[in-house]
Amino acid sequence: MLFNSYEFIFLFLPIAFVLFWYGGRSLRWRLTLLTAASYVFYSWWQFQGWEDALGTLRIHSLGDLGNSLWHWRFTLIMLLSSSIDYWAAKAIARSGTEKTWKRGILLSLSLTANLGLLGFFKYSGFFSQIASDLSGFLGGGSLPVVSLLLPVGISFYTFESMSYVIDIYRGVATPAKSYLDYACFISFFPHLVAGPIIRYSDILHQFRDVNWVRSGPDWDQVNIGLLFFTIGMAKKLLIADAIAVRINPLWDDFAGGASLGMVGSWAAVLGYTFRIYFDFSGYSDMAIGLGHVFGVRLPQNFNSPYKATDPSDFWRRWHISLSTWLRDYLYIPLGGNRRGHRARNLLITMLLGGLWHGAAWLFVIWGAWHGALLAVFHLLKQRHLVPSNEKPLGLWFNRQTTFLLVVIGWVFFRAADVGAANYGPTSVLPAFRMFAQMLGAHGLLPDMAVATVKPEFWLTLIFCWTWCNFMPNSSELVYGRALRVLYAVPAGAALTLCISRLGTSVDFLYFRF
């Protein structure tokens, strides 16, 4: 189910809210209700009729598994992953605090299961292509290339599962009091499909806090949640989707081999830069808002990333939950910045971070690009070669330079879609073709047959740049002021405007991850 859908806004959310807060007061009721609702949310499919619904119960072939991203069968995978990790963590906690071989094996089993699931669904195609190419290169002929549908949200909930087990192993978290607690944490629908990636220790006390044993909702939280949800919807439907409608034809023409010219290519790339921000941060705002509605505070996931003054600052502001996960479970265990291995560890971490986004060479290159930026930045900083942010000129220079470097990275990221079905080395070529066009190698203007960039689109880009550089972000807007009842009227009207755009909505970008 999607947040930006009629069934979610008018059916699922009101029913879940009423049942959660008024259906019963016990913690058990609320955990059960929320878990059940989350599984319904995850397994929702477009109801075509009872005959079709009953038909989904019959599995005739492996091809049936690919019927829909939102399919009840994929809940079994989530259930399996949750169950393995719950029992593994429980067993680890029971075996004491010393790092015995038994604890190590349990941890390894859990990580293998999670990474195995992720690897199977997400990377089998990628690695089978590599194997096939290698085999061909070595004269052994090509091998079959696997192509599987990726269950929605698997990248997010497997990372959450792993963090839970690792934290138990490290002794920095207490195990879930019951399977229900853990299942609720993993499946909690606001964050299930596209984050934020949360830690069990962040959520545990909130689940069992006084909020969830209250007789009714905490209206302060609900009101904040409604505002966050509205802001997120507006960012997604009114800004991100409007940009998508303009730039998708450009990228389609580019994928078809046309030249966008310097003007068209910069429009396409800058458009994507803002689209991905408003789309993903919009989703995160909605998730945070929904968390508040159910009395749970989810962590901030975006903190005005295009105001970042250096690559390191960027990763403290962009997809914060992922970057902190990578820092805590990859970068630091690799050694962090100790023993002079910072650059190496940054590169490895970001490479894998890129690979997390998708099974494509361009995602790996994107990760490598950011790894290199981080490494070079730290080197320059050590040698005091980075302008100071204390002076306005230095601040703006750093900010716009960082922005430009991030924009370059997005070229790799977006170009990965251009060769989506191609896992081979030639899949990276579209990115370099785009760079060539951005540098004017194919002239200033696009081919005649290419979709045109209307002048008002540049105004849209200027608006987006201004917003990102001068406006407060959602958290600053909502948390930073007292909410007057009068604000509810324009907020409600804004949500209605968003609802009117639901019929023309474009998919969330991060669903593919």
Add this chain to the structure above:
Amino acid sequence: MTAPTESGPRFALTFVATVVVTIVGAVAINILGNAGDLFPSMFRPALSDRAWKARRLATIVRTEAPPKVLILGSSRVMQMRPDYVGAITGKKVFNNAVTGGNLLDCLVQFRYALRIGAKPDLVIMNVDEGMLQGDVTQANLRLCGHAGLFQEIPPEEKPAMIRSLFQGLNLELTRKSLGALLRPASDADGPFFRYSNFVILPDGYRFNPRRAIARENGDYDLQTEILRDLEDARVRQSGNAAKPCLSPKLLGCLRQLLAQAKAEGIAVRVITTPQHPSVADSVQGRLRNRLLEELRQRIRDECGRFGFTYHDFSDLASFGGDPNEFWDAMHQTPVNLQRMTNVLFGIEPTKTVVPLVADTVILTRSGYRQ
């Protein structure tokens, strides 16, 4: 740190109330103002050919003798002359074919006609491959613009159609609907109906005055129109990822219509119309021919099941059709349709039962004022 609200529940209630009130208000404006012509509004009746023809048929039943021959189908038979068919059959004819009509339209219109007392003796219906692609189309939504037609839509289709109706509401449409509410209502029930470039006469016959005049003056470029048609079809097809195929659901509508006609003792003659010969080698032409193979067999089976006749006019030679008597790739002029009608009733193709006057003459004689 989270900021407190002034008064907890009041904020949320005000928020929800604002959403509900604005949605209800917008929906009400859209229904009453009806700028999209998709709702059966009392203040502004839907100005679509489907709704107008339904209202026109009801008016005829109320004020005159009901028609005994109904022509159903798509725009490919909207120029089948009711007066000519009437001259052959000796009965009153109403051309109820509609733009983008498919078999769901035919079924709904047929049922509506029966319900309001316009039970025909004969139904002439074109069934082409275009009428069996996709399921419920955007054009079908216009059936919702008339309460009587909406009532006859199969119950299993109504939820999806209602959902599509409300999904199509947007700010622009709401603004236009508000404007429509504030303007005086146009004559939606007059004897003539003007929409897009077409005029529909009181007997349901449709024509394009601009094209008619251009043709009469020798200015009409058929080849250009054919190429434009093909390009439009190509663009439509490229935007549709699904492989074209005959819809089982719409075939089901055909069967329901034939079954009900049989039960009511109504004769049905099903026809398939031709495309212009020059498009046979185009992508669209080849696609059409592929679907036609399957379509012909299906229609034969269904007509045979109920004892109705099927006339396959997809080949111009089957009725002595003239390749110059086309408006574009798919739509024939009244001359070809007259020949087709003749063969349908066992008359020599080129015989003229009654003189076929030009559309421009009809326009003048009908008293229609532009």
